[in-house]
Amino acid sequence: MSRLSLEALTLAQGGRTVLENVNGTFEDGAITALVGANGAGKSTLIQAIMGLLSPLSGHVHCSMPKERRAWLPQQLALDLTFPMSVEELMLTGRWPTHGTFKRYGPDDYRHMHGVMQRLGLSGLAHRPLGELSGGQRQRALLGRTLMQEAELLLLDEPFANVDTHTVEILCDSLRDVANAGATVIVVLHDMEQLARLADCVLLLAGGHGQWVEPATLLERHHAPARRHAHPQAPFISLNLPDVPPCSTY
């Protein structure tokens, strides 16, 4: 069962074609990793799925309404000097159901406390945004995303510049959300995180998309990673034309 699929999707950004003829289906309840070099079109694809960028040709078929899609962008526009606490930031995640006028009720607060506890933010509810560490901030932002109770989560490099503890919390939370039936799409660079999190991988390279099994990608990747003697930071090499396609596609 799937509520999101791409059909012959071609996307352009600033007059330059970024992706061509991308096809595929994102399974419900699965975490799909978007993998590719900088400029490969990961963020562009995410914008198209969010409905913020019209395709040059082809279609994004998404049966989930706009307000049920949550997006955590990579380039944050968040103003950290804004006088707002973690709690208030998370409550803005209620926007899809509450909009401009509806009051936050006890249910909203209960839900928020649950999310805070899961993300280890309970003690930080009243802390101003400007006083958070990078990891705490990322957890608060994921908290806001979770408050949206979305059916589709799009996260653009959520693990960049955060500590391992935060990565663990974020991974567990994303798995919970997926288990509850949501479609989760995460842009990833790190092989360890990919091994841990991804059920399927959409590899973007040279303007094309290719679906691969995580295991296959990991296998292909481990040999060069060892040769480079950087076992802590095994980044994905991006030219994999001979990777066999993911069995489900």
Added chain:
Amino acid sequence: MLDLLTTLDAWLIAPLTDYAFMRRALVGGLALSLAAPPLGVFLMLRGMSLVGDAMAHAVLPGVALGFVLAGFSLPAMSLGGLVAGLLVAGLAGSVSRMTGHREDSAMASFYLISLALGVMLVSLRGSSVDLTHVLFGSILAIDDTALWLIASVASATLLVMALIFRVLVVECLDPLFLRGQGIRGGLVHGVFLGLMVLNLTAGFQTLGTLMAVGLMMLPATTARFWSQRLEGLIGLSILIAMVSSTGGLLVSYHLGLPSGPCIILVAGIAYLASALCGRHGSLLARVRRRATPLETDEKTCTPS
């Protein structure tokens, strides 16, 4: 004791009970103080503190045109100012969206054109005395029409701000989040700029087009030294504006000085004093700053 009361009465109460123009000025000042500072708080938080100043200049040719066409008529001049301000804001917004240039550069260009036009128009028809009046306002000129205008603008501003408050906050905090929700932030931004122009136009009679920005921005920037919460900033800025309006008016009355600059200077003194010894980020606060001990709940957030 009685002497003290008499002195206080002579300084604070008598000017208001004796002169109707002082009462009108006070009511006008207080009404402006209720509406303009919250706008100033949002301008400051959006990093647009100087945009208010640009818009005040932009209002000028409209006011001048009203003056040229209808003489010293408040409705004509206000309407002209409002149209000119909205036109400049709209043009700047459109050019910036079309070209992808930053909005402040487009706004700077348009307000300069606007200002030059305004000065040209006034000097074609009026004397330099008129120009001074348009630029710096005159307390004696506040009649019932002016009061009605100010009171209506203040009420409308507060009402609209209450309606768009949450969306304005979210748009200030994280415009991308709002975009993801399918809300066009440009519309909110436009309404907000419209409110600002409305307030500047309402304030020009009391304070002059240029000084009207002062009552918007100075209380907001002053409040930043005392509160780190949005509600606190808004409440405090209104309070500071009200005290400055009242204080400035009385000082101008007793010392025979122009009212607009007096009101703004009182607010300016509050700003300087706060920059020196406010609670947050002031000179004194920096000197006194001590690290607070680790909170116990912090432990839950560190890896075990």
